[in-house]
Amino acid sequence: MKRIIIFSVIAMLAIPIVRSQDSAYARYIIKTLSSDQMYGRGFCHHGDSIAARFLASEMKHLGLLPLQVDYMQHYTLDCYGLEGPISLAINGIELQPYTQFRLIPYSSVKFNKINAEASWSKQLKDGTWIVGVKQLDTYAPIAGPQKANPIFIEVIDTLITKRIRKVKADIPLQFHKDYKTQNVVGYVRGVIDSMIVFTAHYDHCGTMGDGIIFHGAHDNASGVAAVMDLARMAAAQKPYYTMVFMLFSGEESGLLGSHYAAENPLIEYAKVKMLCNIDMFCGGDEGIMVFNAKSQDTKQFYEQLKDLNNKSHAAVEIRPRENRPNSDHYWFSNLCPSIFLLTMGGPYGGYHDPADKCESCGLVHYNSYMQMIKQLAGLE
Numbered sequence: 040m041k042r043i044i045i046f047s048v049i050a051m052l053a054i055p056i057v058r059s060q061d062s063a064y065a066r067y068i069i070k071t072l073s074s075d076q077m078y079g080r081g082f083c084h085h086g087d088s089i090a091a092r093f094l095a096s097e098m099k100h101l102g103l104l105p106l107q108v109d110y111m112q113h114y115t116l117d118c119y120g121l122e123g124p125i126s127l128a129i130n131g132i133e134l135q136p137y138t139q140f141r142l143i144p145y146s147s148v149k150f151n152k153i154n155a156e157a158s159w160s161k162q163l164k165d166g167t168w169i170v171g172v173k174q175l176d177t178y179a180p181i182a183g184p185q186k187a188n189p190i191f192i193e194v195i196d197t198l199i200t201k202r203i204r205k206v207k208a209d210i211p212l213q214f215h216k217d218y219k220t221q222n223v224v225g226y227v228r229g230v231i232d233s234m235i236v237f238t239a240h241y242d243h244c245g246t247m248g249d250g251i252i253f254h255g256a257h258d259n260a261s262g263v264a265a266v267m268d269l270a271r272m273a274a275a276q277k278p279y280y281t282m283v284f285m286l287f288s289g290e291e292s293g294l295l296g297s298h299y300a301a302e303n304p305l306i307e308y309a310k311v312k313m314l315c316n317i318d319m320f321c322g323g324d325e326g327i328m329v330f331n332a333k334s335q336d337t338k339q340f341y342e343q344l345k346d347l348n349n350k351s352h353a354a355v356e357i358r359p360r361e362n363r364p365n366s367d368h369y370w371f372s373n374l375c376p377s378i379f380l381l382t383m384g385g386p387y388g389g390y391h392d393p394a395d396k397c398e399s400c401g402l403v404h405y406n407s408y409m410q411m412i413k414q415l416a417g418l419e
């Protein structure tokens with residue numbers, strides 16, 4: 040019943056949209072993807088799949104062709120979900136989720152860091168560690184397969200001044216083996232076979248129990264909006280290059296969807312002239328950062344962007360950076376020329392923060408930045 044309600048809400052959102060301006064379409068995509076009905080596009084309540092179905096239907100609506108029957112490249116991963124009421128009380132003091140305590144993914148690096156930095160710690164009977172820290176760490180979804188390892192809960196250390204006598208924790212963490220998820224892929228046939236590929240991850244951090252949704256408007260509903268907007272423009276013309284649009288899940292758990300797409304190709308990467316990944320595209324008051332801008336096979340694209348910007352003065356800066364495994368372009372950089380674009384500066388609502396909402400997502404520079412990317416892709 041719950042799910043039927045969710046789908047009808049999305050269907051309603053999809054109909055009465057004004058699409059006269061580029062940023063209006065982008066705003067529609069960002070608003071839909073960052074709505075409560077998408078559950079933060081993580082593994083909780085299958086938020087990733089709800090978002091994928093919306094994006095696949097949008098691709099179909101725009102007239103993109105599928106590379107797989109349903110526009111989806113299915114794969115599985117091991118992951119954690121966090122659904123249901125969540126609570127933590129220490130010495131009888133009830134703590135607020137997210138602002139006063141956070142669950143963090145387990146890793147040995149993290150464990151060493153906690154040993155070094157925690158002001159206090161206590162291991163519960165079920166193996167869970169409660170650790171006091173000066174600052175709460177960035178929230179990220181927990182990817183498997185570390186089921187056997189302990190779970191860490193970070194707490195602001197000043198909240199607990201006395202010795203820890205009593206801990207009451209209700210953390211409904213569910214481990215999902217072989218969780219079904221998917222990348223969403225569509226394309227527009229061009230005059231030639233040579234391809235330009237645009238990519239973005241549509242997943243985000245999901246929920247932290249019932250009360251906290253990570254909406255992920257900037258990260259990365261905004262990048263998906265830009266890619267879908269380019270798809271919309273490509274579908275409305277006969278582009279010179281064949282244009283492929285890939286939207287990944289599993290990014291927040293360690294670039295898992297893009298890794299799967301690179302290892303299980305749906306297209307011939309040898310025919311790709313440029314792959315351009317967009318991750319976090321709101322704001323941009325301080326310009327655009329280009330990762331992998333200096334490689335032999337990609338520096339021409341950075342130079343081209345810089346030239347375009349010298350003419351339009353759209354961005355205060357186009358800053359080149361080395362290649363780094365910080366987003367989905369990374370796995371493709373050995374297969375085809377791959378760059379990653381990220382806006383610098385605000386306004387946006389925060390990073391891995393429930394406040395990263397559509398209304399905080401500034402699109403002041405959106406049209407002028409898109410104009411350059413469009414030209415880079417040879418679109419009219």
Ligand SMILES: [Zn+2]
Pocket residue numbers: 258291391
């Ligand atoms: Zn992120």
